[in-house]
Amino acid sequence: MENLAIRIRNLSKIYENGGKVTKALKNINLDIKEGEILGVLGPNGAGKTTLINILATLLIPDKGTINAFGIDVLKESNKLREIIGYAGQDSEKSAYYRLTAFETLVYFAYTFRDVKKEDIEREIRYISKKIGFSRKLNSQFSTLSGGEKQATVIMRALVHKPRLCFLDEPSKSLDPVTAKKFRAFLKAFVRKENITTIVTTHNMSEAEEICDRIVLIDKGRIKFIGTPLEFKNIMDYTDKITLDMHLSRPLLSKLKRIPSVVRVKQTTGSTVIYTNKVNLSLLAVTSILKNENLEPKITVRSATVEDAFVKVMGNGK
Ligand SMILES: Nc1ncnc2c1ncn2[C@@H]1O[C@H](COP(=O)(O)OP(=O)(O)O)[C@@H](O)[C@H]1O
Numbered sequence: 058m059e060n061l062a063i064r065i066r067n068l069s070k071i072y073e074n075g076g077k078v079t080k081a082l083k084n085i086n087l088d089i090k091e092g093e094i095l096g097v098l099g100p101n102g103a104g105k106t107t108l109i110n111i112l113a114t115l116l117i118p119d120k121g122t123i124n125a126f127g128i129d130v131l132k133e134s135n136k137l138r139e140i141i142g143y144a145g146q147d148s149e150k151s152a153y154y155r156l157t158a159f160e161t162l163v164y165f166a167y168t169f170r171d172v173k174k175e176d177i178e179r180e181i182r183y184i185s186k187k188i189g190f191s192r193k194l195n196s197q198f199s200t201l202s203g204g205e206k207q208a209t210v211i212m213r214a215l216v217h218k219p220r221l222c223f224l225d226e227p228s229k230s231l232d233p234v235t236a237k238k239f240r241a242f243l244k245a246f247v248r249k250e251n252i253t254t255i256v257t258t259h260n261m262s263e264a265e266e267i268c269d270r271i272v273l274i275d276k277g278r279i280k281f282i283g284t285p286l287e288f289k290n291i292m293d294y295t296d297k298i299t300l301d302m303h304l305s306r307p308l309l310s311k312l313k314r315i316p317s318v319v320r321v322k323q324t325t326g327s328t329v330i331y332t333n334k335v336n337l338s339l340l341a342v343t344s345i346l347k348n349e350n351l352e353p354k355i356t357v358r359s360a361t362v363e364d365a366f367v368k369v370m371g372n373g374k
């Protein structure tokens with residue numbers, strides 16, 4: 058786990074389109090560990106796809122170096138292609154429409170890679186079962202729904218057990234049940250096969266669930282890198298306690314004086330208590346409410362990666 062898989066240094070990419078210059082990546086430095094699942098987060102236009110496509114040798118940067126498992130990615134792109142799996146953002150367009158899903162998977166894995174046909178076929182059946190796709194394996198690619206095409210392309214990126222796998226918004230068009238199965242499968246599979254995986258997503262709970270580390274990119278720069286837990290520690294609270302009731306000023310002051318309470322906010326009809334020791338706060342809050350004969354509905358929610366994201370991005374501004 059601690060061995061280095063990819064070393065990125067001073068990576069920059071500029072797009073020039075009709076006189077318009079976009080600095081998509083600005084001097085990115087990043088070390089990716091062998092076997093880890095790295096989540097790449099960031100708002101639209103942050104540079105996530107640009108980064109993935111450069112790593113997957115689909116795009117050439119303007120500056121910088123990338124070394125992956127001893128391969129110079131920019132100079133030895135053919136060599137790198139032998140060890141990667143890739144599912145791009147517009148991957149639905151990237152398969153042969155007249156082949157079935159099964160044929161597509163066999164074709165890509167078998168034609169381009171040094172793998173045994175029986176092994177691939179067994180692996181395809183295994184993965185399909187895991188993500189609930191078995192029923193659709195023999196359907197022609199063109200007849201599949203958007204989500205089913207997406208599932209096919211994700212399987213294509215993994216079925217040959219690459220050393221490195223790049224997935225650009227894989228769960229984008231998957232239904233919630235398939236997305237859940239996909240996450241469970243992905244995590245177990247890449248662990249078992251020791252596949253270093255770089256995955257972009259807008260789904261924060263997905264990032265939290267599957268990623269060992271996350272890197273947050275904004276306007277081409279890295280804003281944060283660390284575990285989901287470290288990311289959440291950006292915030293000064295661990296949990297939010299919400300009461301469905303507006304409280305009087307004296308009562309609010311009492312709540313604010315509880316040592317484990319970080320701050321209290323009132324919105325119309327509800328009171329939100331931010332705490333860094335939820336059990337202690339909850340006890341204190343309920344006892345204060347009881348003394349006042351108040352019985353609001355109380356909900357407790359832990360801080361999430363999404364909360365941290367909103368904080369770092371400045372409420373999306
Ligand atoms: N082919 C291109 N030509 C010009 N600008 C591009 C091109 N591809 C991406 N960009 C710009 O580069 C920036 C980063 O894009 P991208 O990497 O696709 O972001 P993300 O995947 O994080 O949404 C955006 O401002 C986008 O408009």
Ligand SMILES: [Mg+2]
Pocket residue numbers: 105106107146225
């Ligand atoms: Mg993108």
